[in-house]
Amino acid sequence: MTPGTLYIVSTPIGNLEDITLRAQRVLSEAAIIAAEDTRRTGTLLAAYGIKKELTSFHSHNARQKTPQLVRRLLGGEDIALVSDAGTPGISDPGSVLIRESIASGISVTAVPGPTALIAALVVSGKPTHRFVFEGFLSSKTAKRKKQLAELRDEDRTVVVYESPHRITRFLEDLIEVAGDRDVVLARELTKKFEEVIRGRASEVLKRFSGEKPRGEFIVIF
Numbered sequence: 210m211t212p213g214t215l216y217i218v219s220t221p222i223g224n225l226e227d228i229t230l231r232a233q234r235v236l237s238e239a240a241i242i243a244a245e246d247t248r249r250t251g252t253l254l255a256a257y258g259i260k261k262e263l264t265s266f267h268s269h270n271a272r273q274k275t276p277q278l279v280r281r282l283l284g285g286e287d288i289a290l291v292s293d294a295g296t297p298g299i300s301d302p303g304s305v306l307i308r309e310s311i312a313s314g315i316s317v318t319a320v321p322g323p324t325a326l327i328a329a330l331v332v333s334g335k336p337t338h339r340f341v342f343e344g345f346l347s348s349k350t351a352k353r354k355k356q357l358a359e360l361r362d363e364d365r366t367v368v369v370y371e372s373p374h375r376i377t378r379f380l381e382d383l384i385e386v387a388g389d390r391d392v393v394l395a396r397e398l399t400k401k402f403e404e405v406i407r408g409r410a411s412e413v414l415k416r417f418s419g420e421k422p423r424g425e426f427i428v429i430f
Contacts, residue, residue, distance in 0.1 A: 217320065227323050233259070328399070332395065343356070372426075383410050
């Protein structure tokens with residue numbers, strides 16, 4: 210039996226209009242959709258009239274679910290893998306299924322589309338010809354400071370993700386370890402309350418002393 214194909218399908222990072230025609234077709238034709246957040250994916254599917262079997266695939270069950278999905282792929286079914294938003298496999302558990310599928314001789318195909326880090330990078334105004342993406346730095350202060358120290362002398366543009374409840378600590382650590390850098394913070398990209406904040410890390414930190422940070426941040430420096 211010919212194995213199915215694992216489709217890595219990029220989905221909107223906020224605005225539901227940011228979906229390709231190909232992504233719509235693949236999602237409607239796949240035997241099953243493995244979604245990091247089934248509720249969010251369900252909203253997307255409903256917006257385009259797509260009715261399809263959904264199964265949750267997130268950081269807490271990726272190891273358990275991967276063998277089941279690989280068996281279905283080996284049985285000839287096509288599976289669409291989607292993340293919470295954007296491109297699967299970038300700072301999310303999709304990479305586990307992708308690696309196992311490749312190891313099992315299964316065809317893996319990308320359906321390109323939105324990626325939050327690229328969207329933030331191109332609107333930041335920072336150099337884009339060379340950059341490094343570090344994902345989420347450690348939630349532990351000592352390790353995060355060590356990571357920042359390793360990035361201190363980086364001559365490429367640095368892009369990281371950070372959560373709203375850790376962003377102020379991140380900025381404090383950045384100032385302590387690497388100096389009061391010029392930074393760009395992007396949040397809610399493509400959504401109604403899209404915001405791009407530019408300034409010195411200390412200026413941004415001062416701003417957050419008067420308002421609660423909301424939404425995940427993409428930090429560029």
